[in-house]
Amino acid sequence: MELGSQSLGAILDDANLTRDRRASQQVYDLLRRAILSLQLEPNRPISEQDVANRLSVSRTPVREAFIRLSEEGLLTSYPQLATVIAPIRMEALLEAQFLREAIECATAERAARIIDEDGIIRLRAVLARHSAALQAEKWPEFHLLDEETHRLICEVAGLRGLGRPVEQARGHLDRVRYLTLPELDTSRRVVAQHTTVVEAICEHRPEDAREAMRVHVRDLLPRLEGLRERYPDFFEEKPQFARRAAAR
Template sequence: MRQPAGFQRSGTGSITSQVHDLLMDRILSMELKPFDEVSEARLASELGVSRTPVREALARLSRLNLVEVYPQRGTFIAPISIQRVAKARFIRESLERPLSRLAAEGITPEVAASMAREIALQKTFASLGDHASFLKSDDAFHVLIARAAGMGDIWDDLGEIRIHMDRIRRLSLLGKARMMAITSEHAGIFEAIRDGSADRAEESTRRHLLSVFTDLDAIRAEHPEYFHDSRSPAAT
């Protein structure tokens, strides 16, 4: 792993945060896959830093249940937890349906324009097969729904729960047809919110989440080796 451009040496805390963010990105992008071993010494060497910020970054990731440390065995990227994903699904549905109702009641022209732009971007990303950019736009669209509901920072409050949902989403590698279908579902939600139809917005959101959760079940079936009930470094 090469030292990233812009990697600054402005103090241990700053370097620790940069190492943490770099590793987080590699875990969420699946560059570092579940059960991969992580060498503290090798990371320090590759990044050109001391082992202290690497150790501190790994400790942070361990507290988020993204890294597991086995004494005398090593440090490994944690498998995806089925229980945490199930919890994230429950919380997401519990939040997003009422949020869509509130959004329909409080939508502003500014937020509506931003939502329309995201849908246009999603159509472009889908046509290009740009999976990574599509998922970022997907996230931005749902954040805008929360903004319309007057709770734009609610996703930040979810912290660890949102991270574990993101891990499985990054495995999806959606095809163009599926990305187009998701964009169409988003368009239906947007139109209901824009029109001020709370009931239609909630129902459109319910149908969208049902399709999203179906995708997640299919991803788990396709990649059982990445989940915690498949295998564990401690057992090998």
């Protein structure tokens, strides 16, 4: 499988920041998406000044974006040495998995109890688009529609505000999920699981919706160790920065 690693220039040089949103938010969004999609691979150095130069902004909004990404565990800073894309940490993965399962299973159950006709139409529409993206093997679109499905379930359940903590929890899982793309069997299984969840919600079967969501969000767990063995550099911190820091 070919991963999507790109140069920082390829990611940022064509980006155009707009005046209608805070620059720090736009920098954060650009970098976060590149990190989660593995365009920026774990343990790769990244500098505030380089990002600022490529986006033609001051270092202040870039620093703010770096702080947010560090708080989410997506960047690691070694004082006086370097900032790197954080490695994928098993502890963070398992914590994210626990949080996501607790929220999303309860959300699916609630959605099944209260969904209306408009919600049914919207959920089935996004499911159809997700299936179409799979058939066309449009992987970036496939991934975005996966996120949209889960976000929409929160909205249908009347719990729109829970989308943000779920999205942050998914961030740690998404990099691992990108290691499985494009794997047709995995992607087909995702769509099949979404179909089971969505139909249970649309048919007002809350217990079935909860269980179907549980099966779905746990799907990646049995594969974690195998992926860690296959991509050890993504999961393990490069020690050279820490050694240099200790020597000073």
